[in-house]
Amino acid sequence: MSFLNKILDTKKEEVNTLRKSFSLNSFKESEYFSKPSISLKTVLRHNDRLGIISEIKKASPSKGILKEDFDHLEIAKKYIKNETDAISILTDRNYFKGDIQFLSDIAAIKTVPLLRKDFILDEYQIFEAKASGADAILLIAEALFKEQITELTAAAKECGLEVLLEIHSSSQLDKIDFDKNDLIGINNRNLDSFEVNLNTTLELAKIIPSDVTLVSESGLNTYDDLRKIKSSSINAVLVGEHFMRSESIEKSFKEFKEWCKF
Numbered sequence: 001m002s003f004l005n006k007i008l009d010t011k012k013e014e015v016n017t018l019r020k021s022f023s024l025n026s027f028k029e030s031e032y033f034s035k036p037s038i039s040l041k042t043v044l045r046h047n048d049r050l051g052i053i054s055e056i057k058k059a060s061p062s063k064g065i066l067k068e069d070f071d072h073l074e075i076a077k078k079y080i081k082n083e084t085d086a087i088s089i090l091t092d093r094n095y096f097k098g099d100i101q102f103l104s105d106i107a108a109i110k111t112v113p114l115l116r117k118d119f120i121l122d123e124y125q126i127f128e129a130k131a132s133g134a135d136a137i138l139l140i141a142e143a144l145f146k147e148q149i150t151e152l153t154a155a156a157k158e159c160g161l162e163v164l165l166e167i168h169s170s171s172q173l174d175k176i177d178f179d180k181n182d183l184i185g186i187n188n189r190n191l192d193s194f195e196v197n198l199n200t201t202l203e204l205a206k207i208i209p210s211d212v213t214l215v216s217e218s219g220l221n222t223y224d225d226l227r228k229i230k231s232s233s234i235n236a237v238l239v240g241e242h243f244m245r246s247e248s249i250e251k252s253f254k255e256f257k258e259w260c261k262f
Contacts, residue, residue, distance in 0.1 A: 004191045015122045030131035037135040037160045038113040041183045043085045044236035050260040054079040055088040055240025059097040062194040066244040072102040082253045088115040107133020123155040136162040141172040182212045189218035205232040226259040
């Protein structure tokens with residue numbers, strides 16, 4: 001069994017518990033559910049630099065704990081203070097040490113769009129995301145059938161959420177209707193081997209329609225990494241481990257933002 005399939009099996013159990021514990025209508029009672037979302041797609045496009053989605057990520061399956069003195073709210077405040085374009089929040093507990101409560105806590109102070117990053121398989125997770133203050137959700141094409149992508153994208157739209165649809169290889173392109181999914185993340189990390197290759201972004205960017213907003217994800221740590229990404233049609237980057245491992249998130253973010261300038 002691949003590691004991705006192991007994660008998905010765990011997630012299916014979580015979804016079953018979620019469905020037993022809540023109704024879709026119960027999510028609508030949240031104070032966040034009726035509030036308008038902030039557009040993720042809109043904030044990521046700049047004329048003078050790459051857009052930045054800064055990630056809050058306590059741990060990863062391949063590298064363990066990334067930040068010992070982890071405080072999700074303080075990290076979010078630093079990102080917001082230094083004018084990140086958006087914040088990605090890991091909410092998976094078992095493999096990334098995240099929590100849906102992180103999203104709710106940060107939603108109370110947000111001034112930028114929040115992306116719920118998780119392994120989303122069911123509309124209940126989407127309604128939960130909206131009820132917790134998300135503005136967008138991540139869908140992983142590698143984990144879903146074409147019909148699921150269509151259905152979950154429609155469910156997100158019903159909730160007023162945008163979708164960042166993540167791909168890793170050209171084999172997943174035939175699952176995508178780019179008229180409905182025009183915000184695409186290209187993950188440079190193979191979800192089975194966890195190997196990172198920035199050429200994944202460069203190759204896929206060439207064959208995705210030019211009017212699609214593209215986000216490069218994973219393995220972006222140096223000026224040279226950003227220079228390589230800027231040579232493509234990428235609009236934005238999603239960065240987590242680089243900031244989590246730094247001694248000063250604020251200093252690291254300011255430096256990284258300079259690297260993102262065209």
